[in-house]
Amino acid sequence: MTDEQTQSLLLIVLGATAAWLCWTDAALNYVRPSLVPYVLAGAVILLLLGLLPPLGLLRRRPSGQGNGDDHGHAGSRIGWLLLVPVLVVVLVQPAALGSYAASSRSVVPGGSDGTYLPLAPPVRGAVPMTMAEFVVRALHDRSRSLEGVPVRLIGFVAPGDGAEAYRLTRFVIFCCAADGEALQVIVRGDGTRWRRDQWLEVEGQWLAQPVAAAEDPNPPPPVLAVDVVRPIGQPRQPYESSVDYGR
């Protein structure tokens, strides 16, 4: 029965880890917020499946019967790998994707030529907006709704190309961090040497450029001339998860 106990223990440990990730919001480093309740439900079911035999709800089967014991062993051995994500979570503390991943995942979102909704009203002198909205409007909005508008963006520091000071960066995810794409804005007017991955809240204005040509698949990122730069902690939701890039 040792096998069955091991099985139970592994299911409980995995379920408990997943539940803990959801409970502490650490799960937001991995999946989009709307998925968290489902992860929690899955974790609870894993816990229940693990707890069933110890609680005596599932009576012990006579040994050597049922469940194809010859490959039941193979099953129990592969199941040991369920411990790997638990160990990774414990040993490498949960962290969101950062500037290292940004270098190979940087994208320039496509946009429609259609109409854009009016901007949100300014709060404390600047319009707060997601990185996705800023980048899409800057590159694709023919009515140039960003021109002359002070905006407030949140992102982390990633190194820029050549003479650029740094790029304010934020990941957009659709399901989980594996499909994350990095949105970047080139920052002008801030001489501070921030360390990589420092989270910043910046206020500034878009340095107007012509709208990207529709056939150009890879226009350069938009430029923001900043007035105010405030270092902040990592937001509760490190990723943006607007599925439609704020269109």
Place this chain on the structure above:
Amino acid sequence: MRSEREAARQATTAEPRPGILNPRLVVLLLIIALGSRGLLGGSLDHVALRTWATVFVAITVQSLPFLVLGVLVSAAIAALVSPAALARLLPRRALLAVPAAALAGTALPGCECASVPVAGRLTARGVPPAAAVTFMLAAPAVNPVVLIATAVAFPGQPRMVLARFLGSLLTSIVVGLLWSRLGREAWVERARSRLVSDGSPWQAFTSAARHDVYEAGGWLVVGAAAAATLQVAVPRSALLAVADHPALAALALGALAVLLAICSEADAFIAASLREFSLSARLVFLVVGPAVDVKLVAMQSGVFGRQFASRFAPLTFAVATACALVVGWSLL
């Protein structure tokens, strides 16, 4: 971490000795890990490792609810659906059973991780493998959730949604028909041999669920680790070199779908951002992704056996690429 992982690996490859498969070892490993908590993340400034860890845990956590859902359905099939009832439901001839299975798949919004254990249990309950694999390919690829996500990712291009629907449906049916001709019973023996424990339906349900989550979950971890490693090791920009060559571009995006192993509800957004590539090449990415990727190959080799996976993966990759290109060239 390495030593613990190696210990876990060794435990998985060693002969099943009761001394190794011991719950005390689990507890011991956990205590060691908790004692050195944060050691790797904190002291080593190893950004590649941290990125790997984030992607690996993300794939595992994201798949968890879908895996559990699939396991519950597969356990219900094991406990409640008799082989005779299934035989009555499905047409006897492969020519009819395969399209029927494809249609059943379109109605069920599932993720690819959920459909593998379900297809395994269907096979165990006597469903012809050709119909089971058709269901396994159709369920994650052509359901309403995936099609809506595709429509959102490609605004103003409804042909992309239609092309994805047709390409994936065609792939699942062609693979199923080919399998009914070429497939051998010996290749799915592992799935067939999953017996259900005697006793009440509740006992059969729980023991099947435990067994499936344990096994499919273990293989999911293998697949997630492989996908995370490939994601960190192969930069996406490496692909751009072939973007202008039609045939190579299609193959490159097919290969990218295999190694990224992202969920079928998210892949349309990635495809939308691969604007250097033609629409046909991006369609290949969307049709191949839910059908074959490293995570799925790992899970299929666990549920159906290595003999199955080593034949099914290349067959599916070839058929999916061809179907996507045919549909893409005629529609897009």
